[in-house]
Amino acid sequence: MQTELNTTGSTEVITYFVDVILPVPIPKLFTYRVPLAMNDLIQVGARVIVQFGSKKVLTAVVAHIHKNPPTNYKAKYLLELLDEVPMVTPQQIEMFQWMAGYYMCYIGEVLNVALPSGLKISSQSKIQLNPNVDLVHADLSHNEQRLIEALQEAQSLSYTEASEVLGVRNIYQLIKSLVAKEIVLVFEEIRERYQPKKLKKIRLCKEYIEKQTLDTLSKSLEKKPKQQDVLLNYLRHVPVYKDWMLNEGGLAKSAFTKNETLSNSALKTLTKNGIFEEFEIIVSRFDEYIPDPNVKIELSERQQEVSGEIMLNFEEKDVVLLHGVTGSGKTEIYIDLIQKVFESGSQVLFLLPEIALTTQIVSRLKRIFGNQMGVYHSKFSDNERVEVWQGVVSGRFNFVVGVRSAVFLPFDNLGLIIVDEEHESSYKQYDPAPRYHARDMTLVIARQQHCKVLLGSATPSTESFYNAKMGRYGLVQLKERYGSARLPDIQLVDLTAERKKMKKRSIRFSSTLVQAIKERLHVQEQVILFQNRRGYSPYMSCRACAHIPKCENCAVSLTYHMYSNELRCHYCGHIEAPPRKCPACGSMEIATVGYGTEKIEDELKVMFTQARVQRMDLDTTRAKNSYQQIIQDFENQQIEILVGTQMLSKGLDFDNVSLVGIFDADRIINFPDFRSHERAFQIMTQVSGRAGRKDKPGLVLIQTADTQQDVLHKIIAGDYEGMYRKEIEDRQYFKYPPFTRLIKLTTKHIDKGASARAAQMLADKLTTKLGRDRVLGPEAPLVEKIRNKYLKTILIKLEREKIDLKAVKHFIQEQREEVLLSKEFKKLQIVIDVDPI
Incomplete structure (x- = not known):
């Protein structure tokens, strides 16, 4: 409201202020003044454009509307209001604040991750001529003169455009010189990133839709056959003779331009002469899906019982853990529950850990739910993600399948959240802040929106199973596979014995595995081979002096990729050519050591020349639809052997796979981490x-040099609860989650000594109140240097009971800020990771 009655009964103008969340790492909300014209329009959750500092223009979100001006600075006016209907809900703003507090970061960092890039305005630096400058007497270089001529023609140019005009890579010095001479002005052009998809269409102008005028037009084009063909093509698709109202919708322009028998110039002439008119409509970027009435989910008797048990548990618990073995038909149970929630009129969020999983499940769900369902993941373009976001706001999508970032979508009426494969580490965000865990965030959202959460896994995380055993969650178990399917026969292959028999120091393919692959190929069955390391070889080494090429930015060896013939760092992305001779001793004896998915793929193609082999890892799935294509080809049996990393373990379902081979099991088991045995069992x-x-029936061959390892025998027996009992006993003894909370602090500095000193100073400060038992380190992590910065880590263990967690976090933040303010550590970073995994 712009006015209100005062005590004398007259009206007065009200000045409103808004506190906004800015997508920058600052600790407080900023207050801006609302222009009078926006008083009736401004709402909490709306996006606004604000000036931040002297130059930056940012998209912010309104968190509060009030009448109190800031006391320590003069409030600037909002520049623009972007939303008539808020794009962010009050529940989301509350969640952003909770997330910032719990994960010890700034609310602006949460907003920056939460909003799709397409919903954030970007400002682009551009240059234009100074209208008051005297160019006649200006002292200009050749390139400066060329740039001015281009500006006289184009009015304004972006830095990129200026660079292209001159064919010069570094344009900044040239622009700086022209700015100093006051010949050009630099300004910021604001543009909204999201662009709706538009479809160009053609229709007859109104005066030609009457039968009589249309007949006259057709006769007049008899001597212009190309134009007549265009007209007839339109009338075939849009029979205006039968119903003139069909003309309003027109026909896609592509129906003319992609038809090789029609003349594009004839269409242009007809449009120019006012016979046809061209117009645009906004269309969805997503294909239309109509539910297939023939696709029905029929649950087995046991699945019906499980679905009923889950609903019964939901009467008393907000969270239920579904522990169902692989292949037990958990997806069918999920679908049954989703349909029940739909009938109640509520929304559903279905989380999956990896994009790889969405391909198979989405195609199944689309046949059942059609256009009611949206899909949200990082392989989508900015514009596609914005459309899903807007679809949730408008009510078009009441059901979304997505990866971890889908927890930020603007739901306001959730009835059910399903977290499939809840144990997966992919649900954890590592960089940038907030370093949240999507599974844990669903519990927060559920409390906000009073909805239910179903966690599903064949190998639940120790923490979730503990919560279920302690009665905090409901627990429902499904211990048999769906229908007639049987659990696979898992066997260990002793590599130590194979090496002795074959008299080789190292061996990748045991004779047992090779024979099993041959047998499967002979009967036209498919094979999956798992190696949790991509690349051709983990590293290269000189046989003469043992020199290993390392990344110049990180303390790791470079991985050799044969397909692209390059050495690559999997931490910072640094790439270099493989050395022809040793840079240390000059020897030509450079060899690859170890093996990754690429090397396995290469050797398979040599061993099984007739087999169709494909690799699925990060390197082969970078393109948008590459996951989908590989999975589709494997489903259609166009691939016989699929080699891959952890992507292969993510709940994919292939009817014709009868053999799985697992390489390098010992490295997975012996990884130095308190969760290594749990993860080995899960993977x-x-x-x-x-x-x-x-x-x-399926066969699984696990290649190992130590067949006596306890965890391997629990895998063979499918003894999850045995593994859990051992884990929970160790965790309690050594004070690890779920009995404690962990907070990891990492110092990063380009100087190794500075990083170590800062970490020690921080550890000493923390110890004063928390005690040495709770503060471990500082220690060097497994990879001590990443992207030219040296790392040290401090691990804080906090007991779950009888501790003020909020006060402890505040104390940690204070000590962190004290260290960062020290003059010695100007370029220091201290990264906080709450609940690290």
Whole structure:
């Protein structure tokens, strides 16, 4: 409201102020003044454009509307209001604030990650001529003169455009010189990134839709056959003779331009002469899906019982853990529950850990739910993600399938959140802040919106199973596979014995695995081979002096990729050519050591020349639809052997796979981390679950140098609860989650000594109040240097009970800020990771 009655009964103008969330790492909200013209329009959750500092223009979100001007600075006016209907809900703003507090970051960092880039305005630096400058007497270089001529013609140019005009890479010095001479002005052009998709269409002008005028037009074009063909093409698709109202919708322009028998110039002439008119409509970027009435989900008797048990548990618990073995038909149960929630009129969010999983599941769900369902993941373009976001706001999508970032979508009426494969580490965000865990955030959202959460996994995380055992979550178990399918037969292959038999120091393919692959190919069955390391070889080494090429930015060896013939750092992306001779001793004896997915793929093609082999890892799935294509080809049996990393363990379902081979099991088990045995059980059980579907029994071969390892025998027996009991016993003894909370602090500095000193100073400060038992380190992490910065880590262990977590976090933040303010550590970073995994 712009006015209100005062005590005397007259009206007075009200000045409103808004506190906004800015997508920058600052600790407070900023207050801006609302222009009078926006008083009736401004709402909490709306996006606004603001000036921040002297030059920056940012998209902010309104968090509060009030009448109190700031006391310590003069409030600037909002520049623009972007939304008549808010794009962010009050529940989301509340969630952003909770997330910033819990994960010890700034609310602006949360907003920056939460909003799709397409919903954030960008400002682009451009240059224009100074209208008051005297160019006649200006002292200009050749390139400066060329740039001015280009500006006289184009009015304004972006830095990129200026660079292209001159064919010069570094344009900044040239622009700086012209600015100093006051010949050009630099300004910021604001543009909204999101662009709706538009479809160009053609229709007859109104005066030609009457039968009589249309007949006259057709006769007049008899001597112009090309134009007549265009007209007849339109009338075939849009029969205005039968119903003149059909003309309003017109016909896609592509129906003319992509038809090789029609003349584009004839269409242009007809449009120019006012017979046709061209117009645009906004269309969805997503294909239209109509539910297939023939696709029905029929649950087995046991699945019906499980679905009923889940609903019964939901009467008392907000969170239920569904522990179902691989291939038990959890997806069908999910669909049954989604349909029940839909009938109640509520929204559903279905989280998956990886994009790889969405390909198979989405195609199944689309046939059932059609256009009610949206899909949200990082392989989508900015514009596609914005359309899903807007679809949730408008009510077009009441059901979304997505990866971890889907927790930020603007739901306001959630009835159910499903977290499939809840144990997966992919649900954890590592960089940038907030370093949240999507599974844990669903519990926060559920409390906000009073909805239910279903966690599903064949190998639940120790923390979730503990919560279920302690009665905090409901627990429902499904211990048999769907239908007639049997669990695979898992066998260990002793590599130590194979090496002795074959008299080789190292071996990749055991004779047992090779023979099993041959047998499967002979009967036209498919094979999955799992190696949790991509690339051709982990590293190269000189046989003469043992020199290993390392990344110049990180303390790791470079991985050799044969396909692209390059050495690549998997931490910072640094790439260099493989050395022809050793840079240390000059020897020509450079060899690859170890093996990754690329090397396995290469050797398979040599061993099985007739087999169709494909690799699925980060390197082969960078393109938008590459996951989908590989999975589709494998489903259609165009690929016989699929080699891959952890992507293969993510709940994919292939009917014809009867053999799974697991390489390098010992490295997974012996990784130096308190979760290594749990993760080894999870990864190997999950990838084993790809073998054997329907009436085909599966075989899993795990290659190991130590067949006596306890965790391997628990995998063979499918003894999840045995693994859990051992884990929970160790966790309690050594004070690890779920019995404690962990907070990891990492110092980063280009100087190794400075990073170590800062970490020690921080550890000493923290110890004063928290005590040495709670503060571990500082220690050097496994990779001590990443992107030219040296790392040190401090681990804080906090007991779950009888501790003021909020006060402890505040104390940690204070000590962090004190260290950062020290003159010695100007370029220091201290990264906080709450609940690291």
